[in-house]
Amino acid sequence: DVQLVESGGGLVQPGGSRKLSCAASGFTFSSFGMHWVRQAPEKGLEWVAYISSGSSTIYYADTVKGRFTISRDNPKNTLFLQMTSLRSEDTAMYYCAREDYSYYFDYWGQGTTLTVSS
C-alpha cells in the first residue's frame, strides 16, 4: 500500500527555520512528482511546492518563494521541505502528496503541524 508519512513539525519562533520530511513507501518513489500542500487552522488548502521525479523541475507558491526549498532523496524515498525566515502565517498543517501521471494528487500523507509563534 502507498504510504506517505510526514514528520518534522513543531513550534518554531518567527524568523526561525525548520525542515519537514515525508517518508514514502509502497511505490517507486523515484518515478513520481511530489508536492507539499498546507492548511492553516480552520482555513482551506494552499499548494506550496512541487518537485519532479528527478528534481529537474521545481515550482513554488509566491508566498514561500525564496524562503522554502523543496528537495528529495530518491534512494532514501524521502521528500523534504526546508523552511527559513518563518512567519506566523506559515502556521499550518503541512501535507505531502503524490502526483499521479495525470496531474492530480492521488495520495496524501496524514500531515505534520508547524506552529510559528514566540
Added chain:
Amino acid sequence: QIVLTQSPAIMSASLGERVTMTCTASSSVSSSYLHWYQQKPGSSPKLWIYSTSNLASGVPARFSGSGSGTSYSLTISSMEAEDAATYYCHQYHRSPFTFGSGTKLEIK
C-alpha cells in the same frame, strides 16, 4: 495565477436532496486538469473527482462532475449522511497549482 472561486462557501442539504456546487476559474482551465478533493474534519484530503468528471476509486456513483473552460461543478444526485464534508476544486493547468476556498456541505 488562476484563482478558483467556489460557491456557495457553505450549504446544507436534506438527505435525498440533489446538491450542486460550482467552481469558477479566473481564466480557462483544461478540463483534464480540474480536480475535486473531499476533506472531512481531522482527516487528510482525498482525491474525489479527477479531470472534471472521472470518479476516483471508491467514490459512489451518486457523485458526478462536469464543466469546461472557466466553469465547473460537482453534483450529488441524492445526498447521503456520509457526503457531509468540505469539497475543494483544484487546477493543474498552470503553476501555481491553486485550490478553491472550498464548499462546506452540511446535513440539514
